[in-house]
């Protein structure tokens with residue numbers, strides 16, 4: 001269990017407590033006149049991939065294509081940027097919007113986003129090549145305090161998990177920068193999110209090999225890693241390991257006898273609440289941080305939190321363990337809720353890995369944007385209220 005509400009109060013009055021809760025700063029975009037939640041960032045798969053920031057109509061305001069790079073790059077970084085990989089697996093708002101981070105081709109990369117200053121715009125400030133046995137499938141990354149960056153390795157083995165790097169722009173670019181911390185154990189990590197209030201990094205993955213190569217079922221699992229300010233490192237703590245109540249194979253989608261277990265995709269905070277929604281291969285779950293409980297599952301999640309959610313393609317059904325199932329919420333590779341209640345999501349096609357538009361729901365009404373683009377993730381380009389990035 002996490003420290004409950006009263007627990008936090010006692011920490012506030014205990015001067016020697018080693019947990020420091022910084023106040024959440026007022027945000028620029030909450031000033032009158034600033035129109036929030038009109039900017040969305042989307043990664044478009046392709047050879048080469050494309051990142052773009054666009055509005056609610058899909059009108060592009062900023063984009064990144066590798067030919068935009070004029071900066072001199074180390075040879076091995078250049079090779080990973082110009083790899084054959086079509087990946088645009090992650091794209092994130094960072095540093096108050098002055099950076100964008102994510103996965104592009106064979107690189108995990110953080111670059112400047114300064115559209116008003118073309119001289120610095122799109123300069124890489126951190127690079128990591130994924131072309132090796134450890135990082136080849138890395139799906140996600142998240143900034144940590146002190147200019148550090150956590151990268152999920154998204155693998156199936158006991159030594160997979162999270163690698164932490166120094167992403168300070170003062171360091172030279174490298175294809176293989178030194179690893180500051182190596183946290184093993186959580187497999188198939190697809191979502192990472194910094195929790196400013198709780199001062200911890202949360203990760204969504206599975207407790208065992210999602211591909212079925214372990215002799216036990218793999219449960220979708222959310223893990224919290226408290227941040228130790230003194231050491232500047234994350235802490236592995238068994239108190240913050242939360243498994244879903246059941247492990248299920250993904251036979252309905254991929255056929256009888258398919259070895260993979262349902263794994264987690266996106267871990268998404270509800271603005272101004274201590275709650276996450278998490279998508280897995282089969283559907284959605286809600287998680288309450290204070291009680292450490294999963295509170296709603298499947299259609300109860302969409303009914304309560306995602307009014308206006310619609311399945312994007314027909315035929316999302318099949319047999320699991322001999323039982324016929326409809327899985328309208330399956331394969332939400334990404335989704336994101338704005339404080340005004342509007343939300344976006346990308347659902348891959350059934351038996352495919354990507355979708356071909358982004359769904360945007362405003363006041364319970366869905367429309368499609370980015371039609372025709374091959375997409376894994378779209379996110380709001382902003383600091384979510386209550387969930388600022390470090």
Ligand SMILES: *[C@@H]1O[C@H](CO)[C@@H](O)[C@H](O)[C@H]1NC(C)=O
Pocket residue numbers: 025026028095096390
């Ligand atoms: C982001 O903005 C806040 C509030 O203005 C400021 O305190 C913080 O230092 C900024 N962070 C970065 C990384 O620029």
Ligand SMILES: *[C@@H]1O[C@H](CO)[C@@H](O)[C@H](O)[C@H]1NC(C)=O
Pocket residue numbers: 039061062115116
């Ligand atoms: C769109 O980009 C331009 C520069 O390319 C920038 O000046 C403007 O502020 C951006 N608009 C929004 C809404 O971010």
Ligand SMILES: *[C@@H]1O[C@H](CO)[C@@H](O)[C@H](O)[C@H]1NC(C)=O
Pocket residue numbers: 134159163179182183184
């Ligand atoms: C992380 O630590 C594990 C266990 O000690 C080790 O097997 C693995 O090689 C390490 N990973 C990296 C990338 O160094």
Ligand SMILES: *[C@@H]1O[C@H](CO)[C@@H](O)[C@H](O)[C@H]1NC(C)=O
Pocket residue numbers: 146147166167168170171232
């Ligand atoms: C990260 O790199 C910067 C620039 O070299 C350095 O000042 C800082 O101390 C480093 N942080 C850690 C935790 O090593």
Ligand SMILES: *[C@@H]1O[C@H](CO)[C@@H](O)[C@H](O)[C@H]1NC(C)=O
Pocket residue numbers: 296297298299300
């Ligand atoms: C949805 O909520 C109802 C009422 O609490 C409950 O009976 C049902 O089992 C829930 N469904 C799922 C899929 O959790």
